[in-house]
Amino acid sequence: APDISLANVKAHLSQLQSIATANGGTRAHGRPGYLASANYVKGQLDAAGFSTTLQSFTYNGATGYNVIADWPGGDPNDILMTGAHLDSVTAGPGINDNGSGSAAILETALEVARQSLQPAKHLRFAWWGAEELGLRGSQFYVNNLPAAERAKIKGYLNFDMVGSPNAGYFVYDGDNSDGTGSGPGPAGSAALEQTIQDYFTSIGVPTRGTDFDGRSDYGPFIAVGIPAGGTFTGAEGIKSSAQATLWGGTAGQAFDVCYHRACDTTTNINDTALNRNADAIAYAVWTIATAVPPV
Ligand code: PHE
Ligand code: ZN
Ligand code: ZN
Ligand code: ZN
Numbered sequence: 001a002p003d004i005s006l007a008n009v010k011a012h013l014s015q016l017q018s019i020a021t022a023n024g025g026t027r028a029h030g031r032p033g034y035l036a037s038a039n040y041v042k043g044q045l046d047a048a049g050f051s052t053t054l055q056s057f058t059y060n061g062a063t064g065y066n067v068i069a070d071w072p073g074g075d076p077n078d079i080l081m082t083g084a085h086l087d088s089v090t091a092g093p094g095i096n097d098n099g100s101g102s103a104a105i106l107e108t109a110l111e112v113a114r115q116s117l118q119p120a121k122h123l124r125f126a127w128w129g130a131e132e133l134g135l136r137g138s139q140f141y142v143n144n145l146p147a148a149e150r151a152k153i154k155g156y157l158n159f160d161m162v163g164s165p166n167a168g169y170f171v172y173d174g175d176n177s178d179g180t181g182s183g184p185g186p187a188g189s190a191a192l193e194q195t196i197q198d199y200f201t202s203i204g205v206p207t208r209g210t211d212f213d214g215r216s217d218y219g220p221f222i223a224v225g226i227p228a229g230g231t232f233t234g235a236e237g238i239k240s241s242a243q244a245t246l247w248g249g250t251a252g253q254a255f256d257v258c259y260h261r262a263c264d265t266t267t268n269i270n271d272t273a274l275n276r277n278a279d280a281i282a283y284a285v286w287t288i289a290t291a292v293p294p295v
Pocket of ligand 1: 097131132160161215216217232235
């Protein structure tokens with residue numbers, strides 16, 4: 001799997017920051033900074049050779065948009081989806097939440113194109129609108145998928161907040177082995193968790209499980225039985241002293257002190273955490289999508 005360029009990921013974050021700054025400091029649902037963000041992402045993908053769709057929906061009297069990008073080729077009946085929400089809260093520019101996940105999956109998609117990857121699976125990437133208002137974009141996408149199309153999606157990887165300044169290294173606990181969630185996810189979620197885990201093990205970074213309770217855009221997918229996985233570096237939760245011993249950083253402080261605030265800008269990013277997570281995303285996409293399918 002490729003080493004994703006941190007500089008390229010950060011260049012996307014700078015663009016999202018500029019878009020927010022030019023649009024009242026926010027990229028929230030219904031604000032011009034959201035559509036400008038969606039157009040930025042779509043433009044990058046179009047230029048790289050993806051087949052893209054801007055899927056619109058209405059929520060709270062405003063139009064929202066999902067950007068869906070398909071990489072031509074692979075088994076059309078065996079789809080791996082990778083997604084991140086692109087909207088911010090109204091209060092700020094949303095660079096860690098969730099410019100980080102959006103930029104990391106964008107750069108992974110662009111690397112797929114640079115390498116002219118020909119995976120066994122079909123690859124689809126998604127940038128969701130209106131997550132902050134209750135997973136509205138991802139819920140709309142899943143609700144509007146015909147049953148036959150839904151059945152083709154064999155896995156969904158989600159990345160929401162992957163550059164938290166006081167980072168933890170959390171992997172969605174798909175098998176509920178940490179006992180933090182409401183129960184195990186759909187069969188296959190454990191394998192996605194393991195693949196992500198394998199990457200962190202390979203770089204010597206310990207991980208912990210985090211609730212698989214539907215607090216991000218994987219929720220609508222697991223609700224219809226699609227296996228899901230993903231990573232998270234922490235939000236408003238407080239880093240314990242055991243976690244600070246494990247990962248460094250500051251015990252007794254939030255993983256992201258700027259969570260849902262105006263200060264969630266380009267300075268609110270831990271480069272090491274963002275770099276490791278971007279590489280983990282690429283590892284998972286390459287490993288899962290290029291695996292020889294069972295006959
Ligand atoms: N979905 C939350 C938000 O956008 C962040 C979050 C992600 C929380 C993953 C828990 C797990 O605000
Ligand atoms: Zn949020
Ligand atoms: Zn988020
Ligand atoms: Zn687990």
